[in-house]
Amino acid sequence: xxxxxxxxxxxxxxxxxxxxxxxxxxxxxxxxxxxxxxxxxxxxxxxxxxxxxxxxxxxxxxxxxxxxxxxxxxxxxxxxxxxxxxxxxxxxxxxxxxxxxxxxxxxxxxxxxxxxxxxxxxxxxxxxxxxxxxxxxxxxxxxxxxxxxxxxxxxxxxxxxxxxxxxxxxxxxxxxxxxxxxxxxxxxxxxxxxxxxxxxxxxxxxxxxxxxxxxxxxxxxxxxxxxxxxxxxxxxxxxxxxxxxxxxxxxxxxxxxxxxxxxxxxxxxxxxxxxxxxxxxxxxxxxxxxx
Amino acid sequence: xxxxxxxxxxxxxxxxxxxxxxxxxxxxxxxxxxxxxxxxxxxxxxxxxxxxxxxxxxxxxxxxxxxxxxxxxxxxxxxxxxxxxxxxxxxxxxxxxxxxxxxxxxxxxxxxxxxxxxxxxxxxxxxxxxxxxxxxxxxxxxxxxxxxxxxxxxxxxxxxxxxxxxxxxxxxxxxxxxxxxxxxxxxxxxxxxxxxxxxxxxxxxxxxxxxxxxxxxxxxxxxxxxxxxxxxxxxxxxxxxxxxxxxxxxxxxxxxxx
Numbered sequence: 001x002x003x004x005x006x007x008x009x010x011x012x013x014x015x016x017x018x019x020x021x022x023x024x025x026x027x028x029x030x031x032x033x034x035x036x037x038x039x040x041x042x043x044x045x046x047x048x049x050x051x052x053x054x055x056x057x058x059x060x061x062x063x064x065x066x067x068x069x070x071x072x073x074x075x076x077x078x079x080x081x082x083x084x085x086x087x088x089x090x091x092x093x094x095x096x097x098x099x100x101x102x103x104x105x106x107x108x109x110x111x112x113x114x115x116x117x118x119x120x121x122x123x124x125x126x127x128x129x130x131x132x133x134x135x136x137x138x139x140x141x142x143x144x145x146x147x148x149x150x151x152x153x154x155x156x157x158x159x160x161x162x163x164x165x166x167x168x169x170x171x172x173x174x175x176x177x178x179x180x181x182x183x184x185x186x187x188x189x190x191x192x193x194x195x196x197x198x199x200x201x202x203x204x205x206x207x208x209x210x211x212x213x214x215x216x217x218x219x220x221x222x223x224x225x226x227x228x229x230x231x232x233x234x235x236x237x238x239x240x241x242x243x244x245x246x247x248x249x250x251x252x253x254x255x256x257x258x259x260x261x262x263x264x265x266x267x268x269x270x271x272x273x274x275x276x277x278x279x280x281x282x283x284x285x286x287x288x289x290x291x
Numbered sequence: 292x293x294x295x296x297x298x299x300x301x302x303x304x305x306x307x308x309x310x311x312x313x314x315x316x317x318x319x320x321x322x323x324x325x326x327x328x329x330x331x332x333x334x335x336x337x338x339x340x341x342x343x344x345x346x347x348x349x350x351x352x353x354x355x356x357x358x359x360x361x362x363x364x365x366x367x368x369x370x371x372x373x374x375x376x377x378x379x380x381x382x383x384x385x386x387x388x389x390x391x392x393x394x395x396x397x398x399x400x401x402x403x404x405x406x407x408x409x410x411x412x413x414x415x416x417x418x419x420x421x422x423x424x425x426x427x428x429x430x431x432x433x434x435x436x437x438x439x440x441x442x443x444x445x446x447x448x449x450x451x452x453x454x455x456x457x458x459x460x461x462x463x464x465x466x467x468x469x470x471x472x473x474x475x476x477x478x479x480x481x482x483x484x485x486x487x488x489x490x491x492x493x494x495x496x497x498x499x500x501x502x503x504x505x506x507x508x509x510x511x512x513x514x515x516x517x518x519x520x521x522x523x524x525x526x527x528x529x530x531x532x533x534x535x536x537x538x539x540x541x542x543x544x545x546x547x548x549x
Contacts, residue, residue, distance in 0.1 A: 184379075186375050186376075186377060186379055187379055189347050189373075189375070190373065190375065190379055191396075192346075192347060192366070193345055193347070193366065193371070193372075193373040194369065194392075194393045194396050194397065195366055195367050195369055195396075195397075196396045200396050204392065204395070204396070205381070208381065208383050211383075287382075287383035288382065288383050288384070288385070288424040288426075289382050289383050
């Protein structure tokens with residue numbers, strides 16, 4: 001708990017900065033309103049107005065907090081946790097395509113890495129394409145993927161998951177290639193002296209050696225997956241998901257809604273990455289590698 | 292019977308700076324039950340020669356036979372156990388699990404594996420450490436575990452590449468003594484690469500002195516010392532005489548470039 005104080009200090013600093021920024025950014029509108037009403041605003045009135053506007057340029061933290069509570073906790077209390085107005089529902093929608101995309105991306109990433117490590121042709125040819133794939137702006141390719149998949153009759157969760165997969169397989173490929181190649185020449189020679197088969201070498205040496213690399217990659221892949229899922233909800237006219245909430249918020253100038261969806265997305269990412277961290281600690285401990 | 296037999300063995304590495312003659316016209320026979328040490332300065336090809344026996348390097352000229360067959364066949368038949376400079380234990384396996392690793396690969400059944408693991412742990416004086424992880428052991432203990440791993444399966448030959456090179460002298464003396472006991476009890480043929488003259492003389496029945504550029508054998512000394520060797524044999528005149536001859540051989544091989 002000795003790092004609690006530094007963390008709280010940083011959080012407090014962020015809040016101070018945020019409130020101050022809200023005053024500065026929302027003041028013109030408050031002054032404008034006051035002028036039209038012919039009222040003179042004192043400093044405290046100005047501040048309280050900038051922190052309580054309906055459509056502020058930058059909503060104050062407590063406004064975002066209240067909106068999040070209204071769309072999560074309060075909905076749960078009313079027994080409508082999964083209604084279309086609930087952020088829990090939208091988070092769930094985004095989470096399901098994130099999770100599916102993450103699983104697909106991890107599987108694809110590991111498969112490609114195994115291919116690259118074991119097959120010389122793939123070693124020479126695949127990596128440039130993998131890197132090129134990440135230089136294409138995801139926002140440009142996302143609608144294409146959805147349109148193409150729709151044309152062949154695939155809709156719903158899978159197209160969004162494909163976009164998540166597209167972003168998340170990359171860190172897994174890079175990490176796993178490095179991980180599977182991490183055994184030293186001596187360890188590989190040792191396997192040769194025992195006349196071990198390639199599959200024995202893979203399961204008993206290369207795969208266990210790659211575990212620390214895998215988990216690091218998975219954390220990055222999970223975050224990328226979430227970005228992919230949200231991006232996948234933006235251009236498609238999706239009606240559900242955090243991405244759809246962001247888009248709807250920006251159509252109607254509902255800045256508070258946008259910010260609460262953003263905070264929700266950040267929280268979701270933090271939880272998912274932390275879950276991988278827990279999984280990593282359990283696995284490495286079981287393998288005797290956590291000292 | 293010749294366990295290892297090399298005839299006119301040469302190995303040339305092609306590098307950017309031109310060919311490097313790691314081994315040149317090496318001829319050597321190792322008899323069953325021998326303890327052979329290979330000694331020489333870096334670059335004399337002693338490790339390369341050991342790796343040729345293990346089929347980890349492929350000679351460019353000449354032939355080498357191990358256990359009466361080609362080195363490759365010997366490797367496929369798992370005719371030897373190889374101990375590397377570093378213990379190379381898998382950090383995610385316990386000591387027992389590490390020793391079991393080659394047994395799993397070679398398809399020994401479960402009960403046999405257990406019996407062998409406890410037998411070799413006993414042999415290297417590590418009984419009771421089966422459930423420990425490598426990082427819980429000292430460097431010397433780890434190296435003993437790696438020797439146990441090479442002893443666990445039925446190989447008559449033990450190839451050791453400077454196994455004690457990274458350990459301090461006190462631990463090294465102790466392990467040398469243990470290794471001699473082990474050799475006596477298991478009746479294996481051991482090929483042992485080392486930098487240390489006392490180590491080579493103390494352990495071996497046959498000392499092969501090698502010299503660099505190109506890597507070749509400059510002297511083969513059959514040790515007159517008895518097989519039973521307490522540590523203080525190193526103070527006897529016979530021991531010192533052999534050590535002297537090894538040193539002469541090393542000096543002669545070096546020529547003027549030292």
